[in-house]
Amino acid sequence: MSFAAAMRYRFMKDLGAPALMAARRAMRKKRPSRPDPLFGPPLKSLARLKEIMMRHYFLARYAPGAHPVAWVTSGAPVELLRVFGFYTFYPENHGAMCGAAHMAPELCQAAEDHGYSQDLCSYARCDLGHYFTGKSPAGQLPKPDLLFASNNICQTVTYWFKALAHYYDIPLILFDTPFNFDQITESDLRYMAGQLEEMITPLQRISGVKFDQAKFLASLELGRATSETWGQVLQTMRHRPSPLTIFDTFFHMAPVVSLRGLPVAYDYYQTLLEELRDRVARGIGAVKLERKRLMWDNIAMWYKVRDFSNLFAEHGMNFVVATYTNAWAETIQYLDPDDPFRSLAKTYSLVILNNNLDHRLSLMERLIADYQVDGLVIHSARSCKPYSVGQYDLKRLLMERLAIPSVVIEADITDSRAYSEEQTRTRLEAFFEALED
Amino acid sequence: MTRKEYLQHQKTQRHRRVVGVLPALFPREILWAADAVPAEVWDPPLAVSRAGAHLQPYICSVVRQSLELILSGGADLVDALLFPHTCDSIQNMASVVHDYCGLDTPCLFFYHPKAPYTQHSRVYYRDQLQALLERLQELFGPAEPGALTAAVEMGQRMYRRLGEMYARRAGGNLGLGNEEFYRVLRRGEYLHPEDFIAELDQVLGRPAPAAAPPGPAVILSGVVPNPPGLLSQLDRLGVAVAHDDLLMGSRRIPSRLPAEGDPLDRLTESYFSLPPCSTRSNSLARRAAYLGQLVEQTGAAGVIFLIVKFCEPEYFDLPNLVEELKARGVPSLVLDTETNQPYDGRMATRVEAFIEMIG
Numbered sequence: 001m002s003f004a005a006a007m008r009y010r011f012m013k014d015l016g017a018p019a020l021m022a023a024r025r026a027m028r029k030k031r032p033s034r035p036d037p038l039f040g041p042p043l044k045s046l047a048r049l050k051e052i053m054m055r056h057y058f059l060a061r062y063a064p065g066a067h068p069v070a071w072v073t074s075g076a077p078v079e080l081l082r083v084f085g086f087y088t089f090y091p092e093n094h095g096a097m098c099g100a101a102h103m104a105p106e107l108c109q110a111a112e113d114h115g116y117s118q119d120l121c122s123y124a125r126c127d128l129g130h131y132f133t134g135k136s137p138a139g140q141l142p143k144p145d146l147l148f149a150s151n152n153i154c155q156t157v158t159y160w161f162k163a164l165a166h167y168y169d170i171p172l173i174l175f176d177t178p179f180n181f182d183q184i185t186e187s188d189l190r191y192m193a194g195q196l197e198e199m200i201t202p203l204q205r206i207s208g209v210k211f212d213q214a215k216f217l218a219s220l221e222l223g224r225a226t227s228e229t230w231g232q233v234l235q236t237m238r239h240r241p242s243p244l245t246i247f248d249t250f251f252h253m254a255p256v257v258s259l260r261g262l263p264v265a266y267d268y269y270q271t272l273l274e275e276l277r278d279r280v281a282r283g284i285g286a287v288k289l290e291r292k293r294l295m296w297d298n299i300a301m302w303y304k305v306r307d308f309s310n311l312f313a314e315h316g317m318n319f320v321v322a323t324y325t326n327a328w329a330e331t332i333q334y335l336d337p338d339d340p341f342r343s344l345a346k347t348y349s350l351v352i353l354n355n356n357l358d359h360r361l362s363l364m365e366r367l368i369a370d371y372q373v374d375g376l377v378i379h380s381a382r383s384c385k386p387y388s389v390g391q392y393d394l395k396r397l398l399m400e401r402l403a404i405p406s407v408v409i410e411a412d413i414t415d416s417r418a419y420s421e422e423q424t425r426t427r428l429e430a431f432f433e434a435l436e437d
Numbered sequence: 438m439t440r441k442e443y444l445q446h447q448k449t450q451r452h453r454r455v456v457g458v459l460p461a462l463f464p465r466e467i468l469w470a471a472d473a474v475p476a477e478v479w480d481p482p483l484a485v486s487r488a489g490a491h492l493q494p495y496i497c498s499v500v501r502q503s504l505e506l507i508l509s510g511g512a513d514l515v516d517a518l519l520f521p522h523t524c525d526s527i528q529n530m531a532s533v534v535h536d537y538c539g540l541d542t543p544c545l546f547f548y549h550p551k552a553p554y555t556q557h558s559r560v561y562y563r564d565q566l567q568a569l570l571e572r573l574q575e576l577f578g579p580a581e582p583g584a585l586t587a588a589v590e591m592g593q594r595m596y597r598r599l600g601e602m603y604a605r606r607a608g609g610n611l612g613l614g615n616e617e618f619y620r621v622l623r624r625g626e627y628l629h630p631e632d633f634i635a636e637l638d639q640v641l642g643r644p645a646p647a648a649a650p651p652g653p654a655v656i657l658s659g660v661v662p663n664p665p666g667l668l669s670q671l672d673r674l675g676v677a678v679a680h681d682d683l684l685m686g687s688r689r690i691p692s693r694l695p696a697e698g699d700p701l702d703r704l705t706e707s708y709f710s711l712p713p714c715s716t717r718s719n720s721l722a723r724r725a726a727y728l729g730q731l732v733e734q735t736g737a738a739g740v741i742f743l744i745v746k747f748c749e750p751e752y753f754d755l756p757n758l759v760e761e762l763k764a765r766g767v768p769s770l771v772l773d774t775e776t777n778q779p780y781d782g783r784m785a786t787r788v789e790a791f792i793e794m795i796g
């Protein structure tokens with residue numbers, strides 16, 4: 001690591017970032033918000049969330065040279081990296097940002113121009129498009145020293161990250177998590193825990209920092225507490241009316257995904273939880289008229305979040321739970337500081353996308369009951385085969401077992417070229433009618 | 438005898454079990470040791486109808502057609518189904534079949550570790566072999582003593598012959614056209630190894646041809662040599678496929694065949710000597726080097742990538758492989774196909790133009 005880069009990073013952290021935040025706050029004060037006819041008052045925590053994420057992306061530009069930089073997949077056990085002082089960056093989070101900023105088609109096209117098929121995951125295409133063009137809604141991304149992936153969400157990330165390893169000519173560490181077809185076995189656990197322990201040597205080498213067991217345990221505890229608090233945040237949505245919509249949580253989940261294992265994420269969720277509990281106590285709903293409560297399946301359609309948010313609120317419908325946002329809280333109970341590597345393996349390998357469909361069905365049934373769900377919107381995401389294959393059966397079975405009406409939207413997570421407004425509107429109209437029956 | 442008749446014969450006359458196996462990498466020897474015949478399902482020639490109720494249209498045709506086969510009674514003959522962990526689509530399709538299709542047929546899963554490998558990968562792979570054998574014995578009864586060692590040796594005999602067949606083809610002295618070569622090779626997808634080895638011996642026993650085909654030689658890369666129309670067109674054009682980098686082909690032929698030791702250790706050693714493959718997540722550098730080496734060793738004038746539409750593992754590696762070949766001055770052609778799609782005029786014209794260009 002270079003001294004000059006470290007000084008520059010420090011300067012930006014101590015002075016640059018606070019100045020940027022202060023400027024934002026001043027700008028915000030000038031814009032008074034008007035009451036919205038559809039939604040409850042905006043959450044105060046939202047401003048804090050924006051600051052946290054903006055600061056994270058801003059400082060990321062100055063991290064190379066000052067910190068070892070790792071690009072990490074959303075399901076990788078980042079708690080281990082925290083011990084070595086890695087600055088972590090999440091290409092999937094960046095992909096979501098590209099989708100929300102309507103930049104995905106352009107970046108995906110750039111990847112396609114370099115031979116990547118339009119049928120590949122669009123997070124990957126956004127990221128590769130950024131590699132080829134240097135374009136991003138976040139400005140400049142930090143050049144990585146390490147790629148850290150886990151295939152507990154999909155095999156796609158292993159193909160995608162190995163392409164990045166090739167382009168950037170840097171090491172790739174994979175946490176290989178055998179898919180849980182039936183039951184996790186002792187051999188699976190041994191294999192996964194063994195890999196985690198074996199990673200320590202290359203992580204020490206790449207970061208130049210020695211492994212410290214006490215730091216590791218502290219990072220695990222912080223990660224655990226963050227996920228647990230995130231779970232409590234989601235649980236506030238069990239109340240009628242729910243103090244949040246799932247569209248809010250798509251943004252509020254950013255710290256638990258990208259900053260897990262750091263105090264800032266934990267502190268943020270404590271603040272958010274307090275605000276939500278206060279709303280629950282005062283009966284303030286995120287959607288003013290919450291007549292029907294819905295569940296969302298699969299990753300967000302980032303380019304449609306605002307439109308969908310309005311559309312459903314207009315119909316007096318609120319999404320109160322999603323299998324997607326739940327994923328970062330779902331398995332945290334397995335984490336055990338007395339058995340850190342094995343329990344970390346269990347926590348990360350039993351997540352929804354690394355688990356069989358029967359598990360997913362039971363989970364959905366439980367969520368439907370706990371959150372008093374009236375209907376289900378299934379996003380069949382062209383990008384994401386592990387999330388989407390099996391959805392047709394889930395739809396059928398949930399209807400058979402719980403008589404839950406549902407609709408399938410064929411679309412994509414970021415690439416709006418794969419979305420048909422007309423077809424979706426027709427399907428949604430039929431769904432709205434079915435819900436009112 | 439058709440494939441179905443053969444498998445029925447194995448069951449009724451040889452009292453063997455039949456296990457339907459989805460692509461791609463699986464330890465055949467473990468199945469043989471349990472006296473089961475693997476019947477691989479890659480590209481059954483079926484139009485998708487029932488499977489459409491379970492799978493989105495953006496899932497590859499290998500998976501869609503395989504599910505169609507299972508749903509339309511194709512699984513009735515088999516005593517179990519085996520799903521290797523090849524890609525996200527097969528992974529979830531396995532779960533659909535196991536959890537939701539209401540089949541009585543037992544479903545088995547086989548996870549193989551993904552690269553980059555660590556020292557734990559080998560131990561885990563060996564554990565997986567052991568677990569599969571145990572599961573098969575639970576289903577089909579105990580294996581004969583020594584059956585596993587015998588199966589490993591049978592496997593080695595088969596791989597040696599396949600290696601020889603590939604080597605002789607590369608040297609232009611095998612005497613099989615492209616279509617015939619893959620017809621022979623693909624019989625290994627369901628024949629018991631004893632029968633398959635006998636057929637390979639027959640092929641290898643034929644006299645070498647007087648002359649090699651007149652056209653340029655090519656390498657085929659991809660998943661399956663399908664549509665078959667491509668192979669016959671290459672035959673007509675006098676083009677020899679000198680080697681392949683096909684998932685159902687050379688990517689399943691290990692380079693190390695340990696002569697002795699514990700049979701599971703020998704299988705493990707062989708598995709980790711397989712050529713690089715997208716589905717094992719081997720690095721791009723290794724894949725590019727392997728392809729480059731095939732081109733160099735055979736003197737092939739170009740590479741044809743036969744990509745199954747929607748195949749993520751292959752799609753991701755493709756741009757870099759094309760680039761690397763280009764850097765070495767090797768032209769390539771990419772054909773994006775659905776298995777069993779008619780070999781249409783457009784595709785034939787592209788192939789012809791490519792052959793003319795490299796010829």
Ligand code: SF4
Pocket residue numbers: 092121122123124153154155156157299383384385386387413
């Ligand atoms: S969207 Fe799906 S395929 Fe793409 S990275 Fe995420 S989990 Fe993997």
Ligand code: SF4
Pocket residue numbers: 460497498499500523524525526527660716745747748749750751
């Ligand atoms: S063709 Fe590709 S996507 Fe389809 S089953 Fe084979 S490896 Fe998977």
